[in-house]
Amino acid sequence: MSSAPSATPPTPATGGRPVALVTGPTSGLGRLFAQRLAARGYDLVLVARDETRLKALTDELATTYGVDNEVLVADLVDRDQLKRVEDRLGDEEHPVDLLVNNAGFGLKRRFLNNTVEQEQAHLDILVTAPMRLTHAALGPMTRRHSGGIINISSVAGLQPRGSYSAAKAYVNRFGEWAALEYAPQGVQVMTVLPGFTRTEFHERMDVGRDAVPAPLWLDAERVVDEALADFDAGRTRSVPSKRYKVIAAVSRHAPPRLLQRFQGLGRK
Template identity: 45%
Template structure:
């Protein structure tokens, strides 16, 4: 049973939906993001609505200090965390090869280095306590070559699949959550034009979260919310690479 969860990127979108759903289920929380005011407002709302404990950690996860602050919460033996949701993320505007490398480094730190360090802290802490659960928010973009973002998400998917098998004997489950398009602040923040994405391709964040938590209960390593995206991800793995790349050419 989950008693305390740490959710990164809880101020908006999918992370916010995770925090709300877990609090509704009576789970105490540690919520992490950069914007203190939004974190505090959410914490106050969840405490009063669901009578759960909510700790706030303001941290920029593209920095070593930010990752350390979140790691400290994961290794605090007085307030053990049973579920880590590695969710915080963003997309960089522009194609790799035209972008600033300092920005690319920050993206790599946020999408790869931060979840790697937080997973490490969680596994070391959970292994000594009889187990725990980790959800790594990847993307369906992990199944297709779509530039740096999809490469980062493929890395997270791959590591999650290995870790779920490897740490099974110490009772740690690791899930890669791979959503398609979800209505959040993500596309606007990344200056992406999504006006031509058809309506049927959009998912709601709370549906994504409920699917992920249901799949976690069923011990599914890869969670792909909705039949349509399961089919697309399956196709992407079996069609010739050149064709998939051509279809995905717009991605970055």
């Protein structure tokens, strides 16, 4: 397990403690982002559906790090509930310094074996929610000329792996562009492209760990710590681990038909 980077948080908009809003902090990568950011001195706005787990996390962070937490119970697939999170990001009296768009889920079955409504919800959580939350956050951040946005995408976004990879391809290209567009206005946008990571993601898809060769699994700690180190270094893209840096490079050049043969990895 790698240790947490120890960089100091940015100067907050209010002069008090900086504030980070993290979506999907009840498990996996989001939970670690929340813990690491709390350790760095951030107060947190925690957004997910499971109120019990959100409450347990806020208690833990308050006790361990003295964090002043806010909880927003919201299903980000629901447009009205998503709007409440957008409104929170737009509240210029209580500015958010860092947005981590992390919440997500995958679908085990192939595109045509899902209902179109399942596919729509999948698109909504992976694309619509981060796009709308980024839009809501950028207004106040560009006006203050200060802020950061970390979007959790995937190496899958570089490969033909069904609608999940198509959604993550949007996040990759959106982040690549937004980083260039908003850096001159004081906002750092970074896209994280993890490979297969041990979280609840595959369990929730009803996929076993044996659906992926053991050397391809990453620890969530490593993904989050490398991502935060890359963010500290001012990078706009983070591909945690050497093995996935190689896979990402190969994916950009290999024939799509060859890559498509591996689309069953992580879905069986």
